[in-house]
Structure formats: C-alpha cells, structure tokens
Amino acid sequence: ASIRKRDMNHYRDFLKEEGLTEAYGYQIELVRRVYPGWRALLHHSIANCLATAQPNEEDGIRPAATPFLPRLIAEESAKEFQADLHPETDIGDSNFLDHPHRGITTGQTGKIGIGCVIYPCTLGGVTDKVKQRHPLIGNFVLIGTDVGIFGPVGVGEGSVIGPNCEISGFVEFGENVKVRAAAVLRTVPTAQFRPGRLIVEKDVIIGEEALILNEHTSDLILPAGTSIPAHSHVVNDGEGKPRVL
DSSP, rough: HHHTTOOOOHHHHHHHHTTOOHHHHHHHHHHHTTOOOHHHHHHHHHHHHHHHHHTTTTTHHHHHHHHHHHHHHHHHHHHHSSSEEOOOOOOOSEEOOSSGGOOEEEEOEEEEOOEEEEEEEEEEEOOOOSSOOOOOOOOTOOOOOEEEEEOOOOTTTOOOEEETTTSSSSSOTTTEEEEEEEEEEEEEOOOSSSOOHHHEEETTTTTTEEEEOOSSSSSSEEEEEEEEEEEEEEEEEESEEEOOO
C-alpha cells in the first residue's frame, strides 16, 4: 500500500502500530549502505532519465539527446554490480534486486512495474527487429533465480515465477499466476507459420517441471483457476484448449 501511495510515512505508521518504530531507520540504512541492488537501480534511474527524457511543452524544456552517456553509466554499473540494466528499460518504483552479483539482465524495450522482487535472471529478447521484443513485467511480481524470460512476454500483477523456469515467445500471464520451479512455457515458431499466443489466465498454478507448448496457429488458453500438475506436458488440442499428453 505504501508503494502504491508513494508514501513512506504510511509504512512508518504501520511499523509504529506493530511496535517496530526503530526498524524503519535500520532498514533504510541497510538498503542504502549495503544492498548493491539499490545502487544499481539508482544508476539505472539516472541513465534512463538521460536516455528517454522527452520535451516538456509546458516549460519549454527540450533535452538534448545523450546516446553515449547513458550507455556508459549502464556499463560501469554492470561491471560494479553485475546488473546489466539497459538504459531504456522502463523500471518502476520500489523494486528489490536480490543477489544481483549473480547477474541480472534487462533489454531495451522491457518494462518492470512497481514493488517487484527480482533474483538473478535474464529478461531478454529473441529478435533484433525494432519492435516490442522484451518482457513486460507487472506490479508486485516475484521472479526467481536463473529464470529466463525471452520475447514480448507479459507477466500479470502479483505473479510468481519460480527458479529455473524458461518462458519465451508470445506468452501472456493474467494476475496472480504461480509458476513452480523449472517449468517451461513457450510458443514454437516453424518455417511455415507463426504460432498463436499462450494465454495463461489469472490464478493459474503451474506445477514443477511442467512443459507447456503452443505449436499451433490458434491461441492456447489455460482458463482462470486451472491447476497444471507437476511434470505435465501440455499442448494445443487444435481448438485453443489444453491437451495433456
């Protein structure tokens, strides 16, 4: 709630009510002085401002393009913190990068909402064409260690992606989707056609090591509230419905 309100006093009041008045100062010092993820995000904010600033018609400010400096900041930050955040990635407030020294990568057209917890992962692309080609991460999403998300994947608010998952292609998550460890969700292109989307509606739970592929031209839809058992192999039945092999 404090993140949505952009009001840290709301959080301080909560701690006070819980008898934890001193915790706030300790937490702030811990983040500012110790956690490298906060510093990586600070550097990214500066680089992003330089790379994406738009003219302000009200006050007449017209920022000059600075293509070199944002990249320099990003590269130096990546060397120091191992968080390779592209200067043009749109990253919201109050995100937490945990253990970034193990490597976090984002792409140019990617977007990350507010209040996310992100462990070492790759949010990458599968093409160099000038279009939306990187993941769009919603608010309050948790992304586990060694996750790979590639392409214009949309991850809905409140979703959790467990460690070692691979998600790629035209995949769309609704809100509060839970993907357990080592699951694979992909759309599979062929030389003959582009596949349809893989649409995971809200509140779906996908078990460990599940393999969900859409190799068909129609969209494959996992209906809201569906639970996919661990180790399942799910494909498109040809009419957009899931079929378990």
